[in-house]
Amino acid sequence: MACEFKIVRRVEFGDTDMAGIVHHAVFFRYMEAAETAFFRSLGLSIVSRQSQPPVGWPRVHCECDFFAPLQFEDEVEIHLLVARKKSKSLTYAFRLHRVAGSERREVARGRVVVVCVTALGSKMKATKIPKAIADQIQVATARQLA
């Protein structure tokens, strides 16, 4: 049972735009990377090619608040917390910090709602989260989510 996961990654050149900072859409790529790593940490995959039936996790909502810019070669910690777990959906909260030595600066907060579906593509259908997955995921405490 897990309710959170952290990854650290370094801002790449191609993540930046002409403003000299990480493009806002890239923050969702960072959050997705934390989400897929969270699943891997549980021995699972976001893309359950082998499960029967295979399920996928399209987003029905995503959002991000930006507090400070990220720049090339900054190290950023992406902290995923499970904020809500329903029979067919999960809500993740994300906290992004720029980390440099002992300094930590919160740069963004995100929130992403994903739905478990069968048959990705044009004919997606919401489905119950398979027990083998649901059993491993629990909601973070109110304190963690504060």
Add this chain to the structure above:
Amino acid sequence: MACEFKIVRRVEFGDTDMAGIVHHAVFFRYMEAAETAFFRSLGLSIVSRQSQPPVGWPRVHCECDFFAPLQFEDEVEIHLLVARKKSKSLTYAFRLHRVAGSERREVARGRVVVVCVTALGSKMKATKIPKAIADQIQVATARQLA
């Protein structure tokens, strides 16, 4: 004075992911394209290289609700509406529809808050929207935003 703008674009191969649909982060690229086209339609540019001082428009918040997937070669209309105008920030509402002949299907709604800043990069500072820009932008009506 303008309060809205529409563009239509076609989903590109590189916009898709292995689920066979447009990757969620790409929706923010679509909204940004409508925003920059809105500025161009007013004879302005998001990147005011020539203005003194130059201003930029980093996002402080962005979000999207997804109702239906977009696929390769779909045509998508991105409708920008100015939802709010403050002295230093603008809020845009976006409505995305898949259009095919006379059929229209709403696929997503977005909301983006941008702040006018000087000196993009690491030392951004919020500033009043220059009058030449502010004078051309007005808030959409409640009916339009409904």
Add this chain to the structure above:
Amino acid sequence: MACEFKIVRRVEFGDTDMAGIVHHAVFFRYMEAAETAFFRSLGLSIVSRQSQPPVGWPRVHCECDFFAPLQFEDEVEIHLLVARKKSKSLTYAFRLHRVAGSERREVARGRVVVVCVTALGSKMKATKIPKAIADQIQVATARQLA
């Protein structure tokens, strides 16, 4: 029968990087956009979901020479020419020009080799280009390709 196609597109904010110019990898997105538009112009699609068997066109080689940078809001013409047509592959030559009024400046040249395959994904297998497609595509003249 067609041997060439042209599209014009405008550089988007998200196409740029912190150097203030279009990121080099994005040039391949531009070429791909011309290639998919070329297919559409022939009533075809790069993704032949309906054909039996469906075929795809992964790249086996791509390259680009860069002569001048592209910047945000530049208009760029992407000219595709069919440089070679074999039973299972096509080679495209690309000429990219920045266009501004009557001015034209060549900014890049590309070359892309695609192979016709069945069963995209992990088990791709080269296959003969379906006749319905091959019949519509011809090689450009040496003069055009010069």
Add this chain to the structure above:
Amino acid sequence: MACEFKIVRRVEFGDTDMAGIVHHAVFFRYMEAAETAFFRSLGLSIVSRQSQPPVGWPRVHCECDFFAPLQFEDEVEIHLLVARKKSKSLTYAFRLHRVAGSERREVARGRVVVVCVTALGSKMKATKIPKAIADQIQVATARQLA
């Protein structure tokens, strides 16, 4: 003095396209990541914000041969080798392998030529590679490059 560098990274969901494999343009992002990590390993940065004058490294040529597809969550080793060093330019050779336990499969080879310039953006000018950088980089042996 260094002539090569290796990084390993995992294919992300957003790196894939609807064919279920890593989009070809993303391979250039992978090579760039190895190049910037190579510079960091020497105590340098591709973006020499502090050097006088600052220099940048735009590409004048890049190419890639693709031998096998990469899929989501594959681990890929990107091996950079310095193939050529001239007064104002560097040529890198790249070897990309999918690695899974003890298995290694070459999936792509790349070649990238970068030029050292001052004043990135619209007025780039080729310049001699600063001695502090040039002194740390040497060309790989013919055997390494074979």
